[in-house]
Amino acid sequence: MNYYTNMQNVLDYIEGHIDDELSIDQLAEMAALSKFYFQRLFLKLVGVNVMQYVRLRRVARASEEIRDGRKITDIAFSYGFNNLETFSRTFKSVYNLTPTEYQKSDIMLAHFYKPDLSIKYHLVDMGVPFIAAGIMLEINLRQLKEDIKLAGILQKCTWEPAGQDNPGMAWTKLFTVTEAIKNQSSPNVHCGISFPSEDGEGFNYLAALKVDNYQDISNDFYRYTVPSGLYAVCTFSAESFFELTNEALDKAFSYFLHTWLPNSHYEMTDTFAVEYYDYRSLKDHPSKEQVLTAPENIVENPPEMEIMVLVKEKQDLEERK
Numbered sequence: 001m002n003y004y005t006n007m008q009n010v011l012d013y014i015e016g017h018i019d020d021e022l023s024i025d026q027l028a029e030m031a032a033l034s035k036f037y038f039q040r041l042f043l044k045l046v047g048v049n050v051m052q053y054v055r056l057r058r059v060a061r062a063s064e065e066i067r068d069g070r071k072i073t074d075i076a077f078s079y080g081f082n083n084l085e086t087f088s089r090t091f092k093s094v095y096n097l098t099p100t101e102y103q104k105s106d107i108m109l110a111h112f113y114k115p116d117l118s119i120k121y122h123l124v125d126m127g128v129p130f131i132a133a134g135i136m137l138e139i140n141l142r143q144l145k146e147d148i149k150l151a152g153i154l155q156k157c158t159w160e161p162a163g164q165d166n167p168g169m170a171w172t173k174l175f176t177v178t179e180a181i182k183n184q185s186s187p188n189v190h191c192g193i194s195f196p197s198e199d200g201e202g203f204n205y206l207a208a209l210k211v212d213n214y215q216d217i218s219n220d221f222y223r224y225t226v227p228s229g230l231y232a233v234c235t236f237s238a239e240s241f242f243e244l245t246n247e248a249l250d251k252a253f254s255y256f257l258h259t260w261l262p263n264s265h266y267e268m269t270d271t272f273a274v275e276y277y278d279y280r281s282l283k284d285h286p287s288k289e290q291v292l293t294a295p296e297n298i299v300e301n302p303p304e305m306e307i308m309v310l311v312k313e314k315q316d317l318e319e320r321k
């Protein structure tokens with residue numbers, strides 16, 4: 001796996017020299033590959049082309065400083081942009097608002113994180129904890145015996161690698177109207193559901209609460225029923241709630257759906273995915289009620305959550321039996 005190691009070294013170098021002038025020729029030489037094969041392999045492993053990745057990481061890093069009150073022109077130059085106009089144009093092309101607009105707003109952003117390629121070539125066994133890319137995860141099967149009824153806030157999302165954090169906006173809206181959702185069955189359980197949009201462009205994201213039934217649920221809230229059945233469940237942990245719901249979630253989703261599942265004995269039978277948050281994920285959440293219900297020992301009980309997808313055994317395996 002030398003090419004994985006070499007490519008990871010390139011990613012590490014980019015991150016450490018994000019404010020320097022970077023060229024494909026220079027990075028390809030570091031990877032010990034021709035320029036042609038370096039670009040093809042980079043796109044396959046990372047998901048975006050080389051210079052697009054550099055731009056995405058630069059604006060992501062720069063965004064962290066914009067709301068700290070630092071002068072935007074200084075931020076632009078410190079992250080390798082030749083002038084403010086180029087920085088503003090690049091920032092807006094990624095996040096659909098200018099750095100100045102972002103500085104004055106409360107809009108959340110979804111970033112393209114630096115990948116850890118080591119997680120891509122390890123296939124974990126069922127029920128065996130695995131640590132890589134700064135997260136610990138474990139995959140199991142679970143039989144859901146009853147449907148789960150949900151009600152919450154729906155947000156349309158795009159497939160762009162970075163942009164405004166629409167799922168985060170859905171959660172923000174949900175927390176302002178939580179008390180208006182009737183028939184809540186588990187106050188300490190929240191669910192996020194990703195499923196295809198009706199127009200086929202992008203996807204829908206639902207931030208929701210569990211309810212006993214849909215009676216008296218206002219039409220202001222979207223209703224979704226998670227069906228009973230066999231689920232593959234990826235349980236993962238991180239050091240904080242912020243990490244859990246951002247970079248760790250992104251890495252766990254990617255590994256679970258794009259590495260583990262295609263190489264497992266199972267396949268998805270539907271197009272939705274469930275994020276399941278309960279008391280385990282709320283150890284440093286700002287809500288007083290949620291903090292009181294969370295375990296105190298963060299070392300023995302780190303923030304943890306689950307991703308669930310409905311599955312069945314692959315057809316070729318069934319035919320062998």
